Amino acid sequence: xxxxxxxxxxxxxxxxxxxxxxxxxxxxxxxxxxxxxxxxxxxxxxxxxxxxxxxxxxxxxxxxxxxxxxxxxxxxxxxxxxxxxxxxxxxxxxxxxxxxxxxxxxxxxxxxxxxxxxxxxxxxxxxxxxxxxxxxxxxxxxxxxxxxxxxxxxxxxxxxxxxxxxxxxxxxxxxxxxxxxxxxxxxxxxxxxxxxxxxxxxxxxxxxxxxxxxxxxxxxxxxxxxxxxxxxxxxxxxxxxxxxxxxxxxxxxxxxxxxxxxxxxxxxxxxxxxxxxxxxxxxxxxxxxxxxxxxxxxxxxxxxxxxxxxxxxxxxxxxxxxxxxxxxxxxxxxxxxxxxxxxxxxxxxx
Amino acid sequence: xxxxxxxxxxxxxxxxxxxxxxxxxxxxxxxxxxxxxxxxxxxxxxxxxxxxxxxxxxxxxxxxxxxxxxxxxxxxxxxxxxxxxxxxxxxxxxxxxxxxxxxxxxxxxxxxxxxxxxxxxxxxxxxxxxxxxxxxxxxxxxxxxxxxxxxxxxxxxxxxxxxxxxxxxxxxxxxxxxxxxxxxxxxxxxxxxxxxxxxxxxxxxxxxxxxxxxxxxxxxxxxxxxxxxxxxxxxxxxxxxxxxxxxxxxxxxxxxxxxxxxxxxxxxxxxxxxxxxxxxxxxxxxxxxxxxxxxxxxxxxxxxxxxxxxxxxxxxxx
Numbered sequence: 001x002x003x004x005x006x007x008x009x010x011x012x013x014x015x016x017x018x019x020x021x022x023x024x025x026x027x028x029x030x031x032x033x034x035x036x037x038x039x040x041x042x043x044x045x046x047x048x049x050x051x052x053x054x055x056x057x058x059x060x061x062x063x064x065x066x067x068x069x070x071x072x073x074x075x076x077x078x079x080x081x082x083x084x085x086x087x088x089x090x091x092x093x094x095x096x097x098x099x100x101x102x103x104x105x106x107x108x109x110x111x112x113x114x115x116x117x118x119x120x121x122x123x124x125x126x127x128x129x130x131x132x133x134x135x136x137x138x139x140x141x142x143x144x145x146x147x148x149x150x151x152x153x154x155x156x157x158x159x160x161x162x163x164x165x166x167x168x169x170x171x172x173x174x175x176x177x178x179x180x181x182x183x184x185x186x187x188x189x190x191x192x193x194x195x196x197x198x199x200x201x202x203x204x205x206x207x208x209x210x211x212x213x214x215x216x217x218x219x220x221x222x223x224x225x226x227x228x229x230x231x232x233x234x235x236x237x238x239x240x241x242x243x244x245x246x247x248x249x250x251x252x253x254x255x256x257x258x259x260x261x262x263x264x265x266x267x268x269x270x271x272x273x274x275x276x277x278x279x280x281x282x283x284x285x286x287x288x289x290x291x292x293x294x295x296x297x298x299x300x301x302x303x304x305x306x307x308x309x310x311x312x313x314x315x316x317x318x319x320x321x322x323x324x325x326x327x328x329x330x331x332x333x334x335x336x337x338x339x340x341x342x343x344x345x346x347x348x349x350x
Numbered sequence: 351x352x353x354x355x356x357x358x359x360x361x362x363x364x365x366x367x368x369x370x371x372x373x374x375x376x377x378x379x380x381x382x383x384x385x386x387x388x389x390x391x392x393x394x395x396x397x398x399x400x401x402x403x404x405x406x407x408x409x410x411x412x413x414x415x416x417x418x419x420x421x422x423x424x425x426x427x428x429x430x431x432x433x434x435x436x437x438x439x440x441x442x443x444x445x446x447x448x449x450x451x452x453x454x455x456x457x458x459x460x461x462x463x464x465x466x467x468x469x470x471x472x473x474x475x476x477x478x479x480x481x482x483x484x485x486x487x488x489x490x491x492x493x494x495x496x497x498x499x500x501x502x503x504x505x506x507x508x509x510x511x512x513x514x515x516x517x518x519x520x521x522x523x524x525x526x527x528x529x530x531x532x533x534x535x536x537x538x539x540x541x542x543x544x545x546x547x548x549x550x551x552x553x554x555x556x557x558x559x560x561x562x563x564x565x566x567x568x569x570x571x572x573x574x575x576x577x578x579x580x581x582x583x584x585x586x587x588x589x590x591x592x593x594x595x596x597x598x599x600x601x602x603x604x605x606x607x608x609x610x611x612x613x614x615x616x617x618x619x620x621x622x623x624x625x626x627x628x629x630x631x632x633x634x635x636x637x638x639x640x641x642x643x644x645x646x647x648x649x650x651x652x653x654x655x656x657x658x659x660x661x662x663x664x665x666x667x668x
Binding site for chain 2: 081085138145167175177181183206228257
């Protein structure tokens with residue numbers, strides 16, 4: 001049959017013209033198995049119109065969705081040694097990496113972009129799960145270090161959107177070292193008193209969840225996302241029992257106090273913008289409270305032990321600070337209440 | 351004592367020597383010369399065997415149940431050891447233990463994983479696999495060290511953090527992440543020794559330190575060779591290949607510049623010469639402590655951070 005596919009079909013095609021119908025016109029929803037029209041799906045940020053299942057969202061669409069007017073600036077990431085271990089399983093890691101780079105058109109599993117959300121400056125680092133399961137090796141670690149530096153120098157918030165199975169085994173111990181390295185990176189953002197927000201998407205597990213992804217000021221999660229430390233299979237083998245269906249889901253984590261809110265994609269941008277406004281545009285008491293200029297020195301006899309926010313010496317300032325803090329807390333409570341209702345609604349809707 | 355495969359020829363000789371000694375005791379015949387000759391041979395065999403351990407064999411040695419564990423080190427090296435229990439949130443986790451003590455005259459906080467030595471104690475210590483409570487206790491102890499300006503010594507020996515339903519429910523990930531954070535925020539010197547197994551996140555949670563040492567036959571890896579094999583080779587029986595591919599030996603880590611130095615084990619491994627091994631670990635910790643003293647809180651935190659940020663950057667670029 002080779003002559004048919006190799007000779008006849010291309011000829012017919014050249015006569016008829018290029019194929020206009022893309023291969024992936026329809027896809028099946030992994031949640032409810034309904035067929036979804038790809039173009040509709042994209043318009044709904046890859047959320048199933050039948051069951052609300054959140055399919056993975058490609059990085060570009062994610063950035064378009066989040067940034068004001070879909071406008072952002074890509075941050076160039078530093079080059080790293082690509083195959084420190086000269087690792088090989090059934091295939092050389094160097095080849096695997098090259099193939100994946102060719103297939104995805106990306107250098108590695110992370111993309112960093114800067115812009116504004118709701119008018120507030122932000123740097124967003126997004127994992128690409130299609131790039132070797134979003135695994136964290138040296139390139140990803142360096143990308144997060146870079147993103148943090150960028151946030152600090154721009155005085156912008158930092159948001160990281162993990163979608164990762166964990167550390168990249170093929171980089172061995174060097175991938176494990178990305179846990180402290182990324183922790184150091186986000187610590188710099190915190191020290192500069194800039195908001196560090198984590199948006200947990202499917203999946204966030206292993207070394208990624210056990211480092212920068214779990215120490216955000218605010219943890220948002222996408223509905224249904226798998227979030228946990230150990231893989232489901234590993235746990236099942238350890239405890240020798242089948243696990244509940246909702247185990248390690250975003251909703252499960254919220255119930256267990258590990259994420260602040262489960263946010264449907266349709267509300268993501270608005271929620272993020274509101275949080276950024278609350279944390280960065282602090283109203284009348286701007287500059288008084290949480291560091292403001294970031295130049296204030298710690299009090300307490302010059303001891304460098306203090307990790308507390310620099311205290312404001314004027315009593316007026318302190319009052320303003322307390323007032324502002326109360327406002328922020330109240331707003332946060334209101335937000336949580338609202339969120340509680342919303343997620344409740346979503347659940348009923350499903 | 352458990353015998354590893356590659357130690358079998360040595361074991362036969364050792365048994366013969368024991369027999370000869372027995373005979374020697376009974377009869378007046380002088381076979382001391384013979385015993386000495388055989389003992390020399392045993393030492394040479396061990397030297398050869400341990401001089402060229404494969405990565406897979408290193409994994410076996412690192413996991414050898416006869417190796418000294420956390421409490422063995424504490425008993426020999428720490429005076430006035432005062433164990434402290436509990437995370438003040440949920441429970442006490444005996445997989446990750448620690449407390450206050452005096453090392454070479456200096457008050458310090460010491461903590462680490464304890465695997466246990468028999469069935470009962472292994473179960474009590476959960477085979478050295480901590481739950482979130484363990485890591486939260488570590489955070490608490492490290493904060494206390496900062497509060498009272500005490501150096502921190504950590505002894506790492508774990509297959510990894512416990513993968514269980516309860517551990518997940520109470521936020522294993524967050525507990526490990528915060529434990530790394532506690533290491534990074536500690537305004538005092540942290541000295542870590544990998545004494546056996548450095549199992550992934552469960553290890554680095556308490557091993558993000560100013561000085562990290564590895565015992566000669568210890569291992570430190572992002573994933574167990576078995577786990578790696580079952581994922582990448584789709585068969586746990588390929589663990590030997592995985593052990594080699596992962597570059598998890600102390601010598602590999604030193605080569606990558608990720609540990610500060612290797613503490614040599616006596617010939618035949620730590621499980622054969624427990625006291626000597628412990629003594630050497632003590633020496634290493636002491637010299638590290640001397641080198642890091644006096645310290646200044648901000649400087650020591652910053653140089654620790656800088657050290658980790660530099661990891662990998664000096665390797666040949668792509």
